[in-house]
Amino acid sequence: MTPQHLxxxxxxxxxxSSESVYAAFAAIRREAxxxxxWVRAADGVRSCLTHSDDHDANEAWLKAVYxxxxxxxxxxxxxxxxxxxxxxxxxxxxxDAIDAAPGHQVLEIGTGTGYNAAxxxxxxxxxxxxxxxxxxxxxxxxxERLKSEGYQPRLAAGDGRTAQIGGPWDRLIATCGVRxxxxxxxxxxxxxxxxxxxxxxxxxxxxxxxxxxxxxHFVAGYSAFMFARDAANAADPGLRxxxxxLTSLRSYTEQIPTQIHSEAxxxxxxxxxxxxxxxxxxxxxxxxxxxxxxxxxxxxDLLRGDLNVWDEVIAAYHRWSNWGFPNLHDMTVALTTEGHxxxxxxxxxxxxxx
Numbered sequence: 001m002t003p004q005h006l007x008x009x010x011x012x013x014x015x016x017s018s019e020s021v022y023a024a025f026a027a028i029r030r031e032a033x034x035x036x037x038w039v040r041a042a043d044g045v046r047s048c049l050t051h052s053d054d055h056d057a058n059e060a061w062l063k064a065v066y067x068x069x070x071x072x073x074x075x076x077x078x079x080x081x082x083x084x085x086x087x088x089x090x091x092x093x094x095x096d097a098i099d100a101a102p103g104h105q106v107l108e109i110g111t112g113t114g115y116n117a118a119x120x121x122x123x124x125x126x127x128x129x130x131x132x133x134x135x136x137x138x139x140x141x142x143x144e145r146l147k148s149e150g151y152q153p154r155l156a157a158g159d160g161r162t163a164q165i166g167g168p169w170d171r172l173i174a175t176c177g178v179r180x181x182x183x184x185x186x187x188x189x190x191x192x193x194x195x196x197x198x199x200x201x202x203x204x205x206x207x208x209x210x211x212x213x214x215x216x217h218f219v220a221g222y223s224a225f226m227f228a229r230d231a232a233n234a235a236d237p238g239l240r241x242x243x244x245x246l247t248s249l250r251s252y253t254e255q256i257p258t259q260i261h262s263e264a265x266x267x268x269x270x271x272x273x274x275x276x277x278x279x280x281x282x283x284x285x286x287x288x289x290x291x292x293x294x295x296x297x298x299x300x301d302l303l304r305g306d307l308n309v310w311d312e313v314i315a316a317y318h319r320w321s322n323w324g325f326p327n328l329h330d331m332t333v334a335l336t337t338e339g340h341x342x343x344x345x346x347x348x349x350x351x352x353x354x
Contacts, residue, residue, distance in 0.1 A: 001066035003029055006088060009068065015092040020101070024122040025092065030065050033113040033145050034085050037071035039064060046072075073113055074138060081226065083138050085113045086175055090203070090223055097205040097219045098196045100124050100171050107167065107188065108132070109160035110175035110225075114142030120173075121151040129153035132160040169193055177201075177225040179274040181339040186212050198225040199341065200270025204333050214335040217346075218328035222263050246287060246297040251304045260298060260317060261286045264327060271333075271343050272316040276309065288313055 007025035010016045016025065036050040049061040065071070070090075074083035095116075100106055100123045108117055111133035120129045133139050136157035143155050156165070161178065167188040172195040174185075179200060189195065191210040196203070196219070203223040206216035259265050266278045279287040285299040288309050296305035296313070303310055320326075323345040334342040 001062055003027060003066075006030065006066045006068075010088055010092045013068075013089065015089045016096060018096050018099075020123055021092060021095045021119075024095070024119045025088070027122055028115065028118045029149065030085070030088075030115055031062060032149050033115040033118070033142075034065055034071050034073060037064075037073045037085070038075065038081070039069070039071065071113075074135070083112050083133075083135065084226060085115050086225065090220070090225075091116055091119070091175075093220055094173060094175075094196045094203065095119060095123070097203075098171050098173050098194055102128075104128060104170040105167065106130070106171040106173065107165060107169045108173050108175065109185075111139055111142045111155060112175060114146045116173075116175055117142065117153050117155075118146055118149060118151050121146075121153050124171075126152050127154075130156070130165060132156045132158050132165060134159055164188070171195075172197075174198060175225060177227040179227070179270070180341065181335055183337060183339040186214055186335060186337060186339065198223055199333075200274060201267045202271055202328055206333065206335060212337045216333055218331060218333065220328075222267050246295055246304050251302055252307065253301060254298075254303050254310070256284075256298050256301055256303070257317060257321075258284060259321075259325065260313065264325070265317065265320065267328060268320050269313065269316050271341060272319060273312050274341075276312055278313075 004026045007022050010025060011022050016022050036048065038046050038048050040046045049064050051061055052058045068088050070087045071085040072081040073085055076082050100120065102124055104124045106120050106124055106129050108120060108129065108131040111117060111131040117129060117131045131153055139155050139157045146153065161182040162184060164184065165188060168190040169188055170190055170193050172185055172189055172193065174197045177198045181197060181199060185195065186208060189208040191208060193208040195206045195208065195214065197206065201222050201224050203219040204216055205219050206214040208214045261280060261284055263280065266280060269276060269278050275291045277289045281287060288296045290309050294306035294309050296303060296309040326345045330346050332344050332346050
């Protein structure tokens with residue numbers, strides 16, 4: 001497997017439409033940025049693959065590097081994944097959407113392995129790329145690997161959600177998930193700048209206006225990056241839901257729409273109610289977690305947990321229902337200067353983005 005092979009797969013699948021993005025994927029060696037990573041098998045067991053002198057082990061590692069999967073590259077002390085190399089299909093769609101050209105000043109939030117930064121360097125030039133990551137160790141490792149491949153973008157350790165990094169930027173790409181868009185991102189962009197972000201579980205392309213608002217559309221359906229985390233290495237609290245404890249809570253009988261358990265609603269809820277996390281547990285069974293720590297389990301026509309959580313869930317569902325259950329490609333998105341999200345159904349006469 002080679003970079004050329006991966007680039008061809010991505011182009012043939014429709015993830016890449018730009019010749020410049022194709023050339024970048026064909027030129028950059030992903031294996032240089034993932035000498036060691038963890039993958040999860042179908043049974044849920046995580047195994048480690050690494051560059052090795054053993055022929056068979058090395059072949060297994062190289063094969064996994066060039067498959068269209070995300071690669072977990074860092075675990076915290078609890079064994080929780082905190083950094084990764086994103087799925088190439090998602091990376092390709094984001095790079096296609098951001099439409100970066102030589103000379104554009106690009107800010108990347110979430111350096112990770114440095115692989116995406118290398119792709120950006122190929123597109124716009126080393127001196128035009130600035131990448132920031134919360135983890136200093138991750139930044140230094142990425143710096144070394146980028147340099148070994150001939151790239152020297154500007155890198156820094158810090159919280160990209162709040163840091164005043166400079167700019168103004170022509171392009172901003174975030175390779176970590178956010179529940180709400182930090183207003184600093186919009187303020188640091190030039191009028192006409194393009195931002196490609198993973199908001200909740202959706203991938204959005206936004207163009208910044210002269211008044212520092214932004215409007216755009218969604219690039220793809222369900223998309224889940226690791227959520228941005230703080231310097232204390234804490235994972236997003238909403239991602240951990242103890243369903244065992246929920247089953248012991250007070251129960252309530254309620255008519256629960258089956259669409260509540262769908263992936264489509266999981267995405268819509270992440271946009272309409274960013275303080276909630278939705279964990280799909282199977283047919284007609286979902287758990288919901290609020291950032292304040294309250295929890296809810298919904299299964300068939302039974303609720304267990306905090307009904308205030310249910311009020312938010314069902315309010316989002318009714319809003320989606322009143323729109324006619326549109327998918328993301330039938331929605332538009334707008335951001336205020338403070339990063340507040342306005343989601344609306346696309347007018348019937350308005351053409352969809354290509």
